Amino acid sequence: MKLDTMDRRILDEMQKNARISNLDLADKIGLSPSPCSRRVKQLEDEGLIDRHVTLLNQAKLQLKLIALIQVSMDLHTPERFEAFEAQVRNYPEVLECYLITGQAADYLLKVIVPDMEYYQAFLLGKLTRIPGVSGVQSSFVLRKAVDTTALPLGHL
Incomplete structure (x- = not known):
């Protein structure tokens, strides 16, 4: 179109x-x-409008900690990747999951949780228990410098 x-x-x-x-x-x-x-x-x-969503105020919901997690997998097979992706889709804490290249990690996750205690429980009780996860490296957001969901349309 x-x-x-x-x-x-x-x-x-x-x-x-x-x-x-x-x-x-x-x-x-x-x-x-x-x-x-x-x-x-x-x-x-035509599928240009994918869906209509409501964006919630994370601070008012006491979701204060955003973690960016690099995840490394032990095997690089389609089956291993599919199983990992299926599992993280079931975790409401995972807002985004990307299969990436150019890093030592295989995946980059954006996770939101109330606090560090919850994050530790998520990491140790869920994420690292997924078969094939061989390593994780976490970074934490200090401040959002840019926060938008709007896609740029100037190139169209």
Whole structure:
């Protein structure tokens, strides 16, 4: 699907506020409501809008510790990787899991927990018990310098 200026403006506004009404969205981008609604539906049907989510305030939920964990695996086989990925998908503490290259580690996880005690229980009770995990290295976020979920659309 080729995106035009209106499509990009719709996507930009919806990234800022997924709950925006069609009427408000149409007004912001300078389009009447019916064509705006059709465009949003087309963007959803084409898979450009993947899903609508609600972002929660982690501090108010007492989720204060973000860990970035590099995980090394003992074997580099598709079966070992699939089993690891299936297991970490079941851990609500894992926000993101990336298979990476260019590092000694095989995976990079972003984990959020209330505190260091919880983190220790997660690390020792869950993560290091996954078959194939041969090493972990943890780093902890001191401050978020950039915090956005919006994808850049300027290149489209």
